[in-house]
Each structure stands twice: as C-alpha cells, then as structure tokens.
Amino acid sequence: MTPSVPTIVIGIIIILGMPILLHIILSSSRTYTIPPTVLLVGPSNSGKTSLQTLFERGSSDTETHTSQVSQSVELNASTDSATKKSFRNHDATDGTYTKFLFVDTPGHGKLRNSAMAKLNSTEKLQAVVFMVDAAALGEPEILAPTAAYLYDVLLFVQKRATTSAKTKAAIPIMIAANKMDLFTALPSTLVKSNLEAELTRIRASKSKGLLDSGVGTDEIGSEEQDSWLGEYGSAKFTFSQLREFDVEVEVVPGNVTGDGPGAEKWWWWIAQRI
Numbered sequence: 216m217t218p219s220v221p222t223i224v225i226g227i228i229i230i231l232g233m234p235i236l237l238h239i240i241l242s243s244s245r246t247y248t249i250p251p252t253v254l255l256v257g258p259s260n261s262g263k264t265s266l267q268t269l270f271e272r273g274s275s276d277t278e279t280h281t282s283q284v285s286q287s288v289e290l291n292a293s294t295d296s297a298t299k300k301s302f303r304n305h306d307a308t309d310g311t312y313t314k315f316l317f318v319d320t321p322g323h324g325k326l327r328n329s330a331m332a333k334l335n336s337t338e339k340l341q342a343v344v345f346m347v348d349a350a351a352l353g354e355p356e357i358l359a360p361t362a363a364y365l366y367d368v369l370l371f372v373q374k375r376a377t378t379s380a381k382t383k384a385a386i387p388i389m390i391a392a393n394k395m396d397l398f399t400a401l402p403s404t405l406v407k408s409n410l411e412a413e414l415t416r417i418r419a420s421k422s423k424g425l426l427d428s429g430v431g432t433d434e435i436g437s438e439e440q441d442s443w444l445g446e447y448g449s450a451k452f453t454f455s456q457l458r459e460f461d462v463e464v465e466v467v468p469g470n471v472t473g474d475g476p477g478a479e480k481w482w483w484w485i486a487q488r489i
C-alpha cells in the first residue's frame with residue numbers, strides 16, 4: 216500500500232480543484248438567477264416611492280419622504296389575462312409568474328447621478344418607468360426640469376441602443392402620468408405633447424450650444440449626430456422618432472392614491488415586458 220507518485224498527484228489535483236470547480240458552478244448559477252429589473256425614475260414628488268409601496272403591499276397609505284437612496288423590491292407579475300387587474304404581490308402559487316426587481320430611485324436633482332448610474336449599471340435591465348406628476352406638468356417650472364431629466368434618460372437609452380444593438384436589446388420606456396385623481400391633472404395627450412415640445416426646445420438649445428462652442432462644421436458630423444435625440448435634423452421632436460432605434464416610448468395615465476384609472480395599466484405594461 217505504498218502510495219505511488221501518480222496517486223498523490225491526482226489526489227492533490229482533486230483536493231485543490233474541487234473548491235475551484237464548486238466556486239465556478241455556484242458563481243455562474245448566481246448570475247443566471249438575477250431577475251429581470253425594471254427601473255423607476257423621474258423627478259422628485261412624482262410618486263415613485265408611493266407606487267413601489269403600492270405594488271409591494273397592495274396599498275399606499277403610508278407617508279412617503281423624499282428618497283435618499285435607491286430601493287429594490289422583488290415582485291411577481293403574470294401576463295395571464297385573469298390576473299390582469301391584480302397587481303398585488305401576493306403568494307405566487309397558481310399561474311405562471313415572472314419574478315422581477317422593481318427599483319425606486321431618488322428623484323431629487325442632487326441625487327440624480329445615482330439614478331443615472333443605476334441606469335448604466337443594472338444587469339438585466341428590462342424596462343424603465345419614468346414617472347411624472349401630471350397635475351404639476353402645466354407649470355413651466357415643473358415641466359422644464361422634468362423634460363431635462365427625461366431628455367437625459369431618453370438619450371442614454373438611444374445611445375445604448377445604437378452602440379450595443381447586438382448584445383443588448385433596446386429598453387422600452389413608459390412615461391407614467393401620475394396623479395390622474397386630481398382635477399388639475401393634464402390628460403395624457405397633453406402630458407405627451409407638453410413633454411415633446413419641451414424636449415424639442417432642449418434639443419435645439421443643446422445643438423446650438425455645440426455650434427457656438429466653436430467646433431468647426433467638419434468636425435461636428437457624427438459626434439453631433441450621436442448625441443442628437445430622435446430623428447437627426449428634424450425640427451420637432453416626437454417620441455415616435457425613437458422607434459427608429461427600436462426604443463418604444465409610451466405615455467400611460469394612472470394614479471396611486473385617490474379615485475381614477477389606478478395603477479393597473481402600469482402593472483400590465485410592466486408584466487408584458489419582463
């Protein structure tokens with residue numbers, strides 16, 4: 216029973232190799248189980264945290280505060296038409312449910328970077344919900360910063376679609392026009408046209424800035440084209456121009472609290488895209 220050299224070598228390989236093999240198996244299965252993620256962005260006070268609470272608990276009566284950090288909850292959605300109206304995240308025992316992460320981000324201007332970073336770093340990002348306060352969007356001082364934020368999000372998604380078309384699918388965007396329970400709320404058609412008009416203005420001023428910065432007309436070419444939102448050179452921006460990049464943008468009205476269309480349509484939109 217004297218141990219031979221090959222036996223010892225094989226023994227050592229097995230002893231040293233097993234943990235490494237186990238690590239590879241476990242870490243690869245971990246990345247595999249990351250659920251699809253839906254990111255909730257938008258300006259402060261639009262109702263993001265309220266919506267996340269509603270989807271998670273089935274009600275949203277708790278007081279919310281300006282969010283300081285991103286918050287992730289795990290939800291189950293089904294495209295089964297029988298459950299179309301039930302977004303309550305109750306036990307997923309019957310039917311086929313898809314587990315997904317619903318991530319709330321802080322909307323405050325000073326914390327916006329963290330939301331944009333999330334957009335950039337989220338694995339399995341499946342959809343983006345951009346929430347706006349439809350009751351406040353009639354005021355220019357709310358509309359302007361809201362559109363500026365939306366501009367950044369849309370341009371990010373458009374750029375991602377053009378640069379990595381083969382590796383990553385384009386991300387659909389839902390503009391959730393919230394607070395439809397309030398009589399001051401703009402109808403979704405006006406939410407859409409107001410945002411498009413403001414985005415047109417922003418786009419024009421950005422391209423003008425580029426021209427004014429002294430860059431020669433020869434040099435702007437593709438650089439400017441890449442950072443132009445929507446159809447290049449068009450006078451007016453419309454959300455439908457993003458279809459050219461396979462990016463779908465839809466305005467969907469709803470409300471988290473009070474009486475109105477509710478949150479079912481938003482839930483249904485999400486369920487179909489995860």
Ligand SMILES: Nc1nc2c(ncn2[C@@H]2O[C@H](COP(=O)(O)OP(=O)(O)OP(=O)(O)O)[C@@H](O)[C@H]2O)c(=O)[nH]1
Nearest residue numbers: 259260261262263264265279281282322470471472
């Ligand atoms: N009337 C009405 N008020 C709403 C609705 N949804 C949210 N609110 C109110 O809007 C306020 C802001 O809601 P939050 O959910 O904290 O807003 P937020 O988007 O998370 O804001 P930040 O965390 O600062 O980015 C709260 O007082 C909510 O009660 C709605 O559908 N209708």
Ligand SMILES: [Mg+2]
Nearest residue numbers: 263264281282
């Ligand atoms: Mg919040």
